[in-house]
Amino acid sequence: MFALVVRFDLIDTEKAADFDDLVEETVAAIREREPGTLVYATHTVENEPLARVFYEVYRDRDAFEEHERQPHTRRFLDSRGEFVESFRVEFLAPAAVKGIPG
Template sequence: MPTGFALTVRFSLRDSEAAQQFDALVARTAEGIRTEPGTLVYVVHTPVDEPLVRVFYELYADRDAFQAHEEQAHTRHFLKAREEFLTSTEVAFLHEMEALSKRPGTEGP
């Protein structure tokens, strides 16, 4: 049975200065996210050869945990403040494929 609620978000940034400011905003926001009990994974990546792109991978315990994350003051601030740094945002909500999941305590590669 699939568990959790996951999404990816791809942010394209205006320029290198905007990227630095966006990264600082993310770092400040992460402090609050670390205290959210239903936020299981919140990781930011920069794709190889795309220095002005950030890809977030977010995994929540369930849809309610995601909604609780969206309602936090630090998240609301991030959602508003990020806009000045961006040229585009793409969000993809994900379905878990149980056969590919590895749970803690399981054996195998």
């Protein structure tokens, strides 16, 4: 298992809406084309309307690297700069788990 969390802080409410549209398109393609992506959960943050958090779990590092090569992921990564003020990626080490294959 390979997992990460990403926090995005968006520029303003208009950019946040456009970012959310891009995320919807991207997640639809991930659902359809990425069997090695086990969880790709996007979240808004309570009381922080310009923040988004992604929780991503991949079968293994190879599945993550395959995700990064996909055209829909490349489009997201290439476009996010116009919506995002800052972002932070944290790679996770598995510990106690329920619900996700170890």
